[in-house]
Amino acid sequence: xxxxxxxxxxxxxxxxxxxxxxxxxxxxxxxxxxxxxxxxxxxxxxxxxxxxxxxxxxxxxxxxxxxxxxxxxxxxxxxxxxxxxxxxxxxxxxxxxxxxxxxxxxxxxxxxxxxxxxxxxxxxxxxxxxxxxxxxxxxxxxxxxxxxxxxxxxxxxxxxxxxxxxxxxxxxxxxxxxxxxxxxxxxxxxxxxxxxxxxxxxxxxxxxxxxxxxxxxxxxxxxxxxxxxxxxxxxxxxxxxxxxxxxxxxxxxxxxxxxxxxxxxxxxxxxxxxxxxxxxxxxxxxxxxxxxxxxxxxxxxxxxxxxxxxxxxxxxxxxxxxxxxxxxxxxxxxxxxxxxxxxxxxxxxxxxxxxxxxxxxxxxxxxxxxxxxxxxxxxxxxxxxxxxxxxxxxxxxxxxxxxxxxxxxxxxxxxxxxxxxxxxxxxxxxxxxxxxxxxxxxxxxxxxxxxxxxxxxxxxxxxxxxxxxxxxxxxxxxxxxxxxxxxxxxxxxxxxxxxxxxxxxxxxxxxxxxxxxxxxxxxxxxxxxxxxxxxxxxxxxxxxxxxxxxxxxxxxxxxxxxxxxxxxxxxxxxxxxxxxxxxxxxxxxxxxxxxxxxxxxxxxxxxxxxxxxxxxxxxxxxxxxxxxxxxxxxxxxxxxxxxxxxxxxxxxxxxxxxxxxxxxxxxxxxxxxxxxxxxxxxxxxxxxxxxxxxxxxxxxxxxxxxxxxxxxxxxxxxxxxxxxxxxxxxxxxxxxxxxxxxxxxxxxxxxxxxxxxxxxxxxxxxxxxxxxxxxxxxxxxxxxxxxxxxxxxxxxx
Numbered sequence: 001x002x003x004x005x006x007x008x009x010x011x012x013x014x015x016x017x018x019x020x021x022x023x024x025x026x027x028x029x030x031x032x033x034x035x036x037x038x039x040x041x042x043x044x045x046x047x048x049x050x051x052x053x054x055x056x057x058x059x060x061x062x063x064x065x066x067x068x069x070x071x072x073x074x075x076x077x078x079x080x081x082x083x084x085x086x087x088x089x090x091x092x093x094x095x096x097x098x099x100x101x102x103x104x105x106x107x108x109x110x111x112x113x114x115x116x117x118x119x120x121x122x123x124x125x126x127x128x129x130x131x132x133x134x135x136x137x138x139x140x141x142x143x144x145x146x147x148x149x150x151x152x153x154x155x156x157x158x159x160x161x162x163x164x165x166x167x168x169x170x171x172x173x174x175x176x177x178x179x180x181x182x183x184x185x186x187x188x189x190x191x192x193x194x195x196x197x198x199x200x201x202x203x204x205x206x207x208x209x210x211x212x213x214x215x216x217x218x219x220x221x222x223x224x225x226x227x228x229x230x231x232x233x234x235x236x237x238x239x240x241x242x243x244x245x246x247x248x249x250x251x252x253x254x255x256x257x258x259x260x261x262x263x264x265x266x267x268x269x270x271x272x273x274x275x276x277x278x279x280x281x282x283x284x285x286x287x288x289x290x291x292x293x294x295x296x297x298x299x300x301x302x303x304x305x306x307x308x309x310x311x312x313x314x315x316x317x318x319x320x321x322x323x324x325x326x327x328x329x330x331x332x333x334x335x336x337x338x339x340x341x342x343x344x345x346x347x348x349x350x351x352x353x354x355x356x357x358x359x360x361x362x363x364x365x366x367x368x369x370x371x372x373x374x375x376x377x378x379x380x381x382x383x384x385x386x387x388x389x390x391x392x393x394x395x396x397x398x399x400x401x402x403x404x405x406x407x408x409x410x411x412x413x414x415x416x417x418x419x420x421x422x423x424x425x426x427x428x429x430x431x432x433x434x435x436x437x438x439x440x441x442x443x444x445x446x447x448x449x450x451x452x453x454x455x456x457x458x459x460x461x462x463x464x465x466x467x468x469x470x471x472x473x474x475x476x477x478x479x480x481x482x483x484x485x486x487x488x489x490x491x492x493x494x495x496x497x498x499x500x501x502x503x504x505x506x507x508x509x510x511x512x513x514x515x516x517x518x519x520x521x522x523x524x525x526x527x528x529x530x531x532x533x534x535x536x537x538x539x540x541x542x543x544x545x546x547x548x549x550x551x552x553x554x555x556x557x558x559x560x561x562x563x564x565x566x567x568x569x570x571x572x573x574x575x576x577x578x579x580x581x582x583x584x585x586x587x588x589x590x591x592x593x594x595x596x597x598x599x600x601x602x603x604x605x606x607x608x609x610x611x612x613x614x615x616x617x618x619x620x621x622x623x624x625x626x627x628x629x630x631x632x633x634x635x636x637x638x639x640x641x642x643x644x645x646x647x648x649x650x651x652x653x654x655x656x657x658x659x660x661x662x663x664x665x666x667x668x669x670x671x672x673x674x675x676x677x678x679x680x681x682x683x684x685x686x687x688x689x690x691x692x693x694x695x696x697x698x699x700x701x702x703x704x705x706x707x708x709x710x711x712x713x714x715x716x717x718x719x720x721x722x723x724x725x726x727x728x729x730x731x732x733x734x735x736x737x738x739x740x741x742x743x744x745x746x747x748x749x750x751x752x753x754x755x756x757x758x759x760x761x762x763x764x765x766x767x768x769x770x771x772x773x774x775x776x777x778x779x780x781x782x783x784x785x786x787x788x789x790x791x792x793x794x795x796x797x
Contacts, residue, residue, distance in 0.1 A: 020123030043187030058093035086162035194318025197222035228415020246633030359455030429455030452489030480768035501569030503770025510558035519617035521588025605643025684736035698748035
């Protein structure tokens with residue numbers, strides 16, 4: 001006797017051929033992972049046998065096969081017609097009495113003690129294999145409340161095996177249509193309409209960075225996030241420190257969450273409806289930190305159980321406040337990629353920005369914009385055109401295959417457009433809000449995803465470089481090659497470059513672009529004199545009752561993202577080194593900054609940290625570092641003090657840091673000093689007694705050795721790091737550091753621009769050289785050449 005239905009507790013991952021990948025995975029987790037505390041809503045699945053028997057009893061099989069034989073496999077011109085006819089054949093069929101009896105019996109048993117409301121989801125027997133996600137190819141139905149609706153939903157799921165998109169997907173993946181069956185999962189409905197839901201990846205979805213769990217969420221039912229109709233909240237969790245029991249959330253991004261999908265109580269033909277999200281909820285994160293951590297731990301358990309990166313769906317019941325995992329499938333974009341080459345895109349010029357959104361991928365594409373309203377506009381699209389639309393769904397898939405890029409008004413990093421763009425390897429800018437208004441149909445545009453997590457659409461054709469670098473052939477030298485970084489958005493991608501960590505993390509970028517507010521304006525918010533400034537700060541910090549926490553939170557997230565990307569390699573964070581005129585440009589800054597004739601040589605660096613004018617601002621910087629190191633567990637972060645003029649000043653800073661929770665030596669904390677003033681070098685032995693190491697800032701050292709304002713256009717021709725006096729100062733700095741047993745590095749452009757400069761530094765015995773990302777590979781080449789030359793000379797001697 002055939003089995004039509006199987007309970008989840010009777011299913012394992014070995015049952016893909018019987019119940020499809022989606023249901024097999026649910027059964028596997030239900031039977032094997034609930035003992036780990038992971039909550040999976042109970043349910044059952046119809047079998048492949050039930051599907052095959054349905055086709056056979058209704059004499060559909062032969063008709064379907066004949067129909068698909070006539071499919072135009074060149075242009076797919078008759079795809080829509082074939083799809084309609086195929087689905088019609090199935091929808092006209094009837095279920096056998098045996099099937100109806102068994103599925104209703106299972107449904108009644110599942111409904112005992114509950115509301116009887118279920119989710120009905122399709123699961124193809126070849127679904128969720130590592131090489132094919134089938135994401136969104138088949139239909140799901142929510143808020144199914146009775147036996148009649150259940151049977152209707154099951155038949156619609158069967159029919160969805162022949163949606164246009166599913167037919168095209170199988171053609172692209174070379175699956176035989178008549179070899180694939182459709183199983184249906186019937187699962188207790190989590191009341192996320194009263195709560196929230198979302199998706200997660202156990203890998204950073206853009207770069208493929210393996211140590212991040214990326215979660216995103218919206219209010220209400222999860223279809224909004226799966227369909228990509230709104231911008232969700234995002235959470236980045238670092239696996240190594242999660243396993244250590246630390247607060248491993250390294251970054252949180254608040255989405256607009258404009259709509260909330262809920263059950264439709266009145267309209268029987270519409271089981272769900274989208275409502276405008278209340279303003280106060282749009283400004284709240286959908287999950288608490290504790291809930292994010294719980295979901296991340298579950299995601300890690302699931303990944304370890306399957307032994308591969310996973311794509312999961314989760315939901316929170318708004319009535320019981322319980323979290324659930326509702327699906328898990330293998331991640332399909334990065335699963336089999338072993339990174340041996342880097343495809344590096346660099347935009348060489350810029351023009352008018354037409355749209356800004358989330359960057360998907362890291363490529364650049366130039367093409368004609370095609371503003372399309374629906375997939376029915378497919379006749380307008382030429383191969384390589386860039387699709388510009390409000391939002392995509394799986395019905396767009398046949399068109400997306402032809403596109404050179406994708407731009408959408410709506411959707412986040414886990415939207416349909418984003419998922420497909422990654423699989424196709426084309427750049428996409430999603431969630432722009434205004435692309436269809438700002439971009440004209442037929443105009444030439446440049447789509448750039450090579451500038452971090454923010455993607456840009458520029459007017460016209462811009463020039464760019466495309467380089468393929470085989471990193472497997474790059475050998476790191478003995479002299480450490482490090483990066484100079486400031487933008488957290490680029491950290492995960494840059495971590496794949498050959499490197500020995502980050503020699504200089506400039507926090508000024510994070511303060512300017514993420515925080516935007518002067519720290520003292522947050523400390524003394526109540527004493528601000530301008531109402532306009534107070535209003536700006538109020539808007540930025542409305543989720544922070546204590547204004548200072550806004551600065552600490554965002555600065556710690558920016559630093560933690562970079563620290564996580566390069567963990568466990570050291571990341572040296574330079575404390576703020578704005579000049580007074582630069583600090584004044586921050587929101588509220590003008591009230592707290594003195595006016596100076598020469599800010600370059602004025603109130604900057606270490607002298608600010610113990611001054612009453614900025615001491616409380618420095619406390620916030622220290623609090624952010626303390627949070628990253630001790631709370632988040634990223635102890636690879638080290639600190640560097642800039643522009644420290646005297647040994648006494650250095651001692652003051654070390655002492656005040658101790659008072660702010662950053663004691664040198666505690667929990668492995670090292671504190672370096674920038675060696676950029678002649679006094680740092682002349683008194684290097686004395687500075688070595690205060691600090692753990694040195695980093696030569698070649699720009700300021702050249703400026704102060706030669707007496708040239710490095711920002712002066714008039715004096716630019718004389719400013720030269722190769723000047724004999726500058727190199728003599730650098731030689732002295734390296735020699736003294738080595739004599740005292742302290743590490744010393746250099747941050748600057750010269751070692752990548754000039755091979756002989758690298759030779760000079762290597763010959764003198766420098767420990768590390770730090771480069772901007774675009775100069776790193778050339779810098780490594782120059783260091784390797786210098787080391788080989790030094791080795792030859794040594795051997796000859």
